Structure formats: structure tokens, C-alpha cells
Amino acid sequence: MRYVSTRGGAAAAGFSDILLGGLMEDGGLAVPEAYPQIADAELAAWRRYSYRELACEIMRRYADDIPPADLERIVDRTYTAAVFRSDEITPVRPLERGVYILGLSHGPTLAFKDIAMQLLGNLFEHALAKSGAELNILGATSGDTGPAAEYAMRGKRGIRVFMLSPHQKMSPFQTAQMFSLQDANIFNIAIRGVFDDCQDIVKSVSNDLQFKARHRIGTVNSINWARVMAQVVYYFKAYLAVTASNGQQVSFAVPTGNFGNICAGHIARCMGLPVRKLILATNENDVLDQFFRTGIYRVRPPQQVTQTSSPSMDISNASNLERFVYDLVGRDAALVKRLWQQLDSEGAFDLSRTPYFSRIADFGFVSGSSSHANRLDTIRRVYRDRGQIIDTHTADGVKVGLEHREEGVPLVCLETALPVKFAAAIREALGRDPEVPPGFENLERLPQRFTVLDPDVAAVKDFIVRNSG
Ligand SMILES: *Cc1c(COP(=O)(O)O)cnc(C)c1O
Numbered sequence: 001m002r003y004v005s006t007r008g009g010a011a012a013a014g015f016s017d018i019l020l021g022g023l024m025e026d027g028g029l030a031v032p033e034a035y036p037q038i039a040d041a042e043l044a045a046w047r048r049y050s051y052r053e054l055a056c057e058i059m060r061r062y063a064d065d066i067p068p069a070d071l072e073r074i075v076d077r078t079y080t081a082a083v084f085r086s087d088e089i090t091p092v093r094p095l096e097r098g099v100y101i102l103g104l105s106h107g108p109t110l111a112f113k114d115i116a117m118q119l120l121g122n123l124f125e126h127a128l129a130k131s132g133a134e135l136n137i138l139g140a141t142s143g144d145t146g147p148a149a150e151y152a153m154r155g156k157r158g159i160r161v162f163m164l165s166p167h168q169k170m171s172p173f174q175t176a177q178m179f180s181l182q183d184a185n186i187f188n189i190a191i192r193g194v195f196d197d198c199q200d201i202v203k204s205v206s207n208d209l210q211f212k213a214r215h216r217i218g219t220v221n222s223i224n225w226a227r228v229m230a231q232v233v234y235y236f237k238a239y240l241a242v243t244a245s246n247g248q249q250v251s252f253a254v255p256t257g258n259f260g261n262i263c264a265g266h267i268a269r270c271m272g273l274p275v276r277k278l279i280l281a282t283n284e285n286d287v288l289d290q291f292f293r294t295g296i297y298r299v300r301p302p303q304q305v306t307q308t309s310s311p312s313m314d315i316s317n318a319s320n321l322e323r324f325v326y327d328l329v330g331r332d333a334a335l336v337k338r339l340w341q342q343l344d345s346e347g348a349f350d351l352s353r354t355p356y357f358s359r360i361a362d363f364g365f366v367s368g369s370s371s372h373a374n375r376l377d378t379i380r381r382v383y384r385d386r387g388q389i390i391d392t393h394t395a396d397g398v399k400v401g402l403e404h405r406e407e408g409v410p411l412v413c414l415e416t417a418l419p420v421k422f423a424a425a426i427r428e429a430l431g432r433d434p435e436v437p438p439g440f441e442n443l444e445r446l447p448q449r450f451t452v453l454d455p456d457v458a459a460v461k462d463f464i465v466r467n468s469g
Contacts, residue, residue, distance in 0.1 A: 001064050003030040003225065006326040007340065008333025015063040019127055019226055020135060022206040022219035028336070029322050030225045035270040036061040043246050043272070046236065051089040052079050054240075055233045062229045066126070074122045083107060083118060090115070090234040092241040092412065095386060099405070100412045101394070102238045102252075109177055110437065111312070111417040112261065113148035115234065116227035121152030123226055124159060124218070134158045136468050138205055139220045140198035142257065143170040144312045144417060146188075147177035149220045154183040161220075162187045162464055164198035167452055169307060172444055173421045179448035187467055188450035189460065196302035196316055197455035204457050205464075215464060222260030223319050231264035232271070239273055242410045249276035253401025253413040255393040256280045256288055257313035259320035261414065266324055269364055276409050280367040281400035283310045283375075283393075288318055292360060292367035295352030297321070299343060309372050309425040310392040312417065328356050328363065368400035375399065379429040389426060389434050391419040 002012040009026030018030040046054055055075045060068055081087045085106040092100050107114025128135055135158060139149050146163045153161045163178065167190035170178075178188050191198050199221070206212060206219060222228070239250050252275065254262040262280055269275040282289045284306045291297040300316035308314055322340065328351075329335045339349045351357050370378075375395040382390050382398065390398065394415045401413045419426045419434035426434045453459045 001036075001062055002033045004033050004333075005029065006031055006322050006333060007337040009337070014065045015226075016065050016127060019123060020218040022217075022221065022223060023203070025209070026337075027207065027340070028333070029223055029320070031323055031326060032062060035267060038272045040246055043240075047240050049240075050087065051233070051237055052076055054236055055079060055230075058233050058236065059229060063123075063226075070126060074119070074126055078119045078122050084114075090237055092238055095382065095388070095398070095413065098408075098410055099402070100238070100242055100410065101388075101390070101415050102234065102412050103415050104234060105391075105415055105418045107148070108151045109144065109147040110421055110440075111144035111148060112231075112414065113144045114151070116230035117145075117148035117152040117220065119230045120149075120220060120224065120226055121156060124153070125156050128158045133216065134469070135160070135216050135218045136464060137161045137218050137220050138164075138202055138464070140164045140195065140202045141170075141178075142166065142195035142312050142314055143174040144421075145221065147174060150178055150181050150183075150186050153220075154181060154186055156185070160185045160187065160468055162189060162460075162467075164189050164191050164201060164460065166190075166194045166198060167192050169194065170311065171422050171424070173423065176444045176446065176448065179450045180443060180446035182447075182449060187463075189463060190450050190452045191455050192452065193455035194302045194305050194307075195314060196305060199317070199319070200302075201455065201457050201460050205461060208461075211461060215468060217464075221319070222258045228260055228264050228267065228320070228323070231261055232268050235265050235268035235275070236273060238412045239268075239275070242412060246274060248410070249274045250410045250412055251275070251277040251279060251401075251404070251406070253279040253281060253397040253404070253411060255310065255313060255397040255414065255416050256282055257315040257318065259288065259318040259324065261416070263320045263323050266327070266363065266365075270327065275364055276406070277366055277404060278364045279397075279401050279404045280365060281397045282367070282369045283308045283313045283396050284369070284371055285314050285316060286369040287316055288321065289367045289369040291321070292365050295354070295357035295360070296348060296350045297343070298348035301347075309422065309428075310370075310375060310396050311422075312393055313396065324363075328359055366404050368403055370396035370399045376425070376429040379426065383430055389419045389430070390415065391417045392422045392425045393417055
């Protein structure tokens with residue numbers, strides 16, 4: 001499998017070449033030159049497979065330069081009942097007739113990002129052990145990527161993590177998850193700004209190729225291809241869990257921020273999984289909902305990002321969207337390059353009067369948005385009717401998912417975090433605290449370790465230089 005850039009200006013590379021990098025040399029994102037196709041008979045055979053077997057089958061098609069036995073070992077070590085609390089890894093549970101919740105948040109940090117990040121930690125370790133090299137991971141988080149990355153990389157030899165987060169804008173639980181880690185290879189940097197400031201710093205450091213090479217900078221943001229690949233697996237797992245035969249279609253509702261999770265759903269569909277609709281749910285920061293409804297993608301300056309009660313979706317510029325647009329425009333890299341140049345210079349591009357706009361529906365995408373009131377209502381209704389507590393992000397997905405539900409088509413709503421991470425909103429909705437899973441009781445009282453910096457690329461580079469060997 002070769003990987004090409006969405007902007008057409010980088011040499012094709014293998015999986016291991018793009019594993020540790022962020023953006024391609026031309027500023028584009030790595031995409032497989034073609035999506036492997038899964039035949040009907042194969043999909044039927046996969047019905048008997050465990051999560052680990054399914055993961056191996058899917059990943060060996062993308063990571064074909066890792067020896068199969070090594071990949072199997074990495075997968076077996078990653079997706080264990082000890083780490084994800086059951087052998088199912090991503091259990092599906094019914095919500096109401098024809099509607100299911102896909103539990104993606106049973107990993108160490110209680111959000112779906114663990115599923116990809118735990119794999120990434122083991123893939124990185126494997127790659128570095130072969131070369132003997134070191135790696136400085138630079139990441140940006142709005143709250144869940146950071147903890148997931150740090151728990152996946154803590155104590156790993158040859159790896160340091162520099163994680164940028166918006167100062168005082170994460171929930172107390174998320175903050176405590178990251179800042180309480182005392183491992184010497186973990187550096188928490190709180191940026192005086194919003195998530196987009198953090199993401200912009202990561203992008204500009206990654207674009208400084210000399211600095212990146214000299215200091216062995218790698219990224220773990222959702223633009224990392226291996227993360228998207230890891231997430232493809234649970235779309236297959238969930239599909240197989242709620243259907244009896246491949247003749248059936250399933251729709252997925254996905255709480256969306258950076259477009260990583262739903263991009264994996266898009267790829268699963270392109271591989272031949274019978275997905276009817278990919279229902280994209282945003283919160284008040286609805287640039288993606290606008291794009292999918294109108295064909296106009298208009299990013300917002302960081303100051304215009306609204307802080308919401310589903311903070312992991314507080315994003316004004318969704319970096320993974322470029323992968324989907326590349327497919328939408330028939331893999332015309334020159335056009336993608338022009339569109340993103342326009343996005344840089346004018347803050348928007350418009351596909352509404354092009355033939356591509358109507359193709360959005362051909363790819364199964366529909367969208368909607370959810371407000372604070374909507375998510376509290378949804379949390380209350382699910383609690384009252386089903387006795388289940390769902391988190392605020394999942395509630396956005398359920399709200400929009402139900403609006404697009406169709407008779408006879410199972411709807412799978414992705415549970416992207418557990419409610420304990422966003423306790424204040426749960427208290428507001430239900431007048432009670434969410435359950436605290438075992439092992440997390442004391443988290444917010446542990447001592448915290450972090451550095452506060454201005455949103456300044458030079459200051460962050462300087463910090464990295466001073467703290468890496
Ligand atoms: C990261 C995150 C999202 C958004 O996922 P993307 O892949 O960025 O679209 C949604 N919900 C939660 C809880 C998250 O942590």
C-alpha cells in the first residue's frame with residue numbers, strides 16, 4: 001500500500017514512512033492511493049471474528065510493510081480486556097428499538113481516542129525499537145486527545161510527549177487526567193488561548209521541516225493516518241454486531257470535531273461496508289454542519305470558537321475534512337490544493353455551485369447540530385426512558401442521529417466519552433453526579449504538573465529544545 005498526499009506534491013510513501021510524521025511535505029494529508037475492497041464473502045466470514053482478529057484483517061491491508069506476525073503481536077497487546085475492560089473492546093448496547101450505542105470509551109482515559117492512541121503507542125515503540133531513534137511527540141488537545149496520548153506513551157522508551165492544551169478550558173476531570181501524570185517523558189503545556197491556537201502551533205512547528213527533522217518531531221493529532229486506520233475497525237465491528245446478514249444497511253451517528261472519527265466511517269464505507277448514512281453531529285461550533293448542508297466551508301478565527309458543554313468538539317477548522325474532500329472531488333489533488341490555498345487566504349471555499357455538492361449525498365453524509373439545551377434534553381430523556389447516562393458529546397450525536405433515523409435501518413450512535421469526564425453538565429441536566437468508574441475516585445485531588453505559555457510558536461519551540469535531550 002502506497003500513501004499519497006491530498007495535495008499531490010509529495011512522493012508516495014509506505015505506511016512506516018508516514019507513521020511518525022504529521023503533514024506531508026506539501027502540507028497535505030496522507031491518504032492510501034486506493035481503499036482496499038472487502039468482498040461480500042470476506043465480510044460474511046468476519047462475522048465470527050473477535051475484535052483483535054478483525055483489527056488484524058483490516059490493518060494488514062494498510063500497514064503492509066509491518067511483518068504480519070509483528071502486527072498481530074502489536075494488535076494482541078493493544079486490544080486486551082485488561083486495557084478496555086472487556087474482550088468486546090467496543091461493546092454495542094441497545095438504546096431503543098433499532099437504535100444502539102457503540103461503547104468506544106472503555107479505555108484508560110474513558111474516551112474513544114484511546115482506541116487509536118493505544119495502538120499508536122505500540123506502533124511507535126515497534127518502529128523506534130527497530131531504528132534505535134528517539135521521538136518527540138507534539139500534540140494539541142481540546143481535552144481527550146491529550147490524556148489518551150499521554151496514557152498511551154507514558155514510560156515508553158525513546159518517546160517524549162509535549163502536549164498543548166487551551167489553558168483552563170478543559171473539564172476538571174480531563175485536566176486532572178493529564179496534569180496528574182508524573183512521568184518524566186510527559187510535558188503538559190497550557191496555552192493561553194483556545195484549542196485552535198494550540199493546533200495552529202503544532203501545524204507551524206510541523207511545517208518547519210528543519211526544526212522537525214533536527215528535533216525528531218512527530219505528531220499524534222487526528223491527522224495521523226494510523227489513528228484513522230485504527231478507528232475504521234469499530235465501524236466494521238458495530239456493523240457486524242447489529243446485523244444478521246450483509247444485505248442490511250446501517251447508519252452511524254458521529255459526534256464530530258476534527259472529522260477524524262467520521263472520516264474512518266467514510267473509509268469503512270468506501271471499503272464496501274454497507275453503511276447507509278454517516279450522520280455528522282456538531283455542537284454550536286457548526287462549520288461542518290454548514291459545509292455538509294450548503295457546500296460552503298467557512299472556518300472561523302479562534303476568537304469565534306464558542307466554549308460549549310461538549311468541549312471536545314469546540315473546533316472551527318476540522319483538519320481531517322481534507323481527506324474527505326479529496327475523495328469528494330474525485331481525488332483531484334490540484335483542486336484540493338487550490339481549495340486549501342483559498343481557505344488560507346480567504347477563510348472559506350464554496351462547492352455549492354459545483355457538481356461535487358450533490359455528490360455529498362452519494363457518500364452517505366448528512367448533518368445537523370445540537371445546542372446546550374438540546375444536549376441536556378437528550379441526556380434527560382435517555383436517563384428517564386432508558387435509565388442510562390450518556391455524556392454531552394454522545395448526546396449531540398444521539399440528538400442529530402434520531403433526526404435522521406429511518407424506519408428499518410439500524411442506527412448506531414457512537415459513544416465518544418463517558419459522562420464522568422463532563423460531570424458539571426450531567427449535574428445540570430440530571431441534578432446528580434455521573435458514576436465514577438473504579439480507579440478514578442481520587443483523580444482530581446492529585447498534584448498537577450504543567451507549564452503555561454503564550455500562543456507563541458517560538459516559545460513552544462524553545463520549550464521543546466530545552467526539555468529534549
Ligand atoms: C475528539 C472527540 C470528538 C470529536 O472527534 P473527531 O474525531 O475530532 O471528530 C467527539 N467527542 C469526544 C468525546 C472527543 O474526545
